[in-house]
Amino acid sequence: MNPNYYVVLAAILFAIGVVGFLVRKNALVLFMSVELMLNACNLLLVSFSRVHGNLDGQVASFFVMVVAAAEVVVGLSIIVMIYRVRHSANVDNENLLRY
């Protein structure tokens, strides 16, 4: 299997994640888009690990997963906290830092 296909697939997924992050307004869906981009990078890391014939890429992918898990825990609790105060998960409403 030519690794080029995996690169294109990862690029497509990353681009979809970019669109989702820029267009959507729900903070949760934004977060999911970030996860999608991270997953696209993981796919690329695993594919390049196969291209180079060593396992370093897979270890890097594993670290990305760990960081993503930690990020999700903190990010989601921030979203829940904002929702408690503002009763909205819409990112356009969050303007507390403006004033």
Next chain:
Amino acid sequence: MTTLVPLVTGGAVAFWICGPIMVAAALGMILFRKAVYSALSLALVMVNLAIIYASQDAPFLFVVQIIVYTGAVMMLFLFVVMLVGVDSRESMVEKVQGHTVASVLAAVGAFILLASYVGSSLVPGARGVEAANATYGGNVQGLAALLFGKYVLAFEATSALLITAAVGAMVLAYAERLKPRLDQKARARLRIEDFVTNGVHPGPRPSSGVYARHNAITSPALLPDGSVSEDSVSQVLVQRSGLADPNSLAAPTRKAFAALETAQGEDEEEL
């Protein structure tokens, strides 16, 4: 990689089945209006990604992807979607003119950049990780040798990161109690105060009525003078279906008694 038919490997089959599903599910994720559908689409992407990992000789990542991403992260997402409100619809009004078009253009640019530049850095053909996997007797053993050898410092830093994240989540989720907790004594005092000032009965409310053929919570209790006790039926039930008429509830019993009495009278006449 296993060869199924000449020139077609298992990896290719997995790629051409899972790849389109992944792209479709990812598109669904950003197009669905409801956050729950988005979360489920993302879970589908992740499961398919796990299959692609498996086809690329990464069995450990295959399992971790399913357990950590699909199992833990996505379920956390679903829990938060449940907390934050499943049906909180988002407005699609653009705050900036041409925002969507510009975003799509930016994403297309990112795609071209990634696909062309990363793709051009590839050397033709892949070496495959079979040899690397076999060095320590397996994929998991090989990853362990790297994690606890070359990358042990990064691994230790990860543990610090996870602890920090757990503490952070606890701090963020902690909500200080604004009013003191009402214990039994305080509640009893409030009830008696309510009785003294407003005359509200401090004891429990009367239970629902018990008739010979009805004892549902919708049937009202009767007071000693035969009138209906409004307190015996929950206000919610009254608003939903109205207060049941006690006469109609008692009617079958009265009819049965009347029939019995006439039958008794006939028996006495026969004697």
